[in-house]
Amino acid sequence: MANAQVSGPPAAGPPGLGVPSARPARVPSRAALDETTLVVRAQDGDVGAFEELARRHQNALFRVAVRVLGDATDAEDALQDALVDAWRRIGTFRGEAAFSTWMYRIVTHRCTALVRRRRRTEPLPTDDGPGAPADDRSPTPERAAEVDAEMAALSRAVASLPEDQRTAWVLRELEGLGYSEISQITGAGETAVRGRIHRARGALAERMRAWR
Structure with missing residues (x-):
């Protein structure tokens, strides 16, 4: 019987035999996507893609902000403002520099504006910031006090x-x-x-x- 047609989807066969499967291809999660793809998606309005970019860079950005401003609360405010600004301006990113460089620029500009506005004089925090490795050694109380004083x-x-x-x-x-x-x-x-x-x-x- 010529030109016979079979209704319904083709049956799935063993892998590697070139038989198409009826199951749709899995869509990779945003966490598995490379940064360039995430940027393109964010520029197309994908909020989740931008959130993934922010997640990847937020620790380093916060570390810079807290060191420049000397206050964790101010650093959090500056980082949040910078992320909002970056989302609004994501369409202007052209890739001349790395995305991280572009984000550092926005965060440092926010920090500089805050420093100029508030004229803060408090010392910088003495902790090692987010993600710092723990020190398993147990210094003597005298040495610990000396280190604390030096860091201050x-x-x-x-x-x-x-x-x-x-x-x-x-x-x-x-x-x-x-x-x-x-x-x-x-x-x-x-x-x-x-x-x-x-x-x-x-x-x-x-x-x-x-x-x-």
Whole structure:
């Protein structure tokens, strides 16, 4: 019988034999997607894709914010404002720099605006920030007190730096970013970034001389 048609979906056969399956292909979760795909989806209005991007970067962004601002509550506020701003502006991201660089730029700008507005003078927190490895050693009470005092002195010294030097120093020394990336984040030339970090290092070395 020529041109006979079989109604219904084709039967699924053993894997590897090229027989199509009636079951739909599984859609990968957003957590399994690469960053470029997530950005494209977010630019198409996928809120969940943007939330996944935020989840991947929020610890590092918060770490920078809390070091620049010196206050965890302020850092949380700055980070939330930055994420809202990033969602509104996601369509402007063109990929000239890494997405993380783009996010660092938004967060540091928010932090800088907050520093200028509030003129905060409190010392930076002395903890190691989110995700810091625990120290299994048990120092003596005397050594623990000495370390605490030194960290408090360093926090005060970093907090006293001009905001441009503090931001550049935090991004370089605490986040390990390169000069070129810091330049993209701050909007300052690479030579200016190097100068800021050099001056910050000199100021911190002078203020911490008593601890050497």
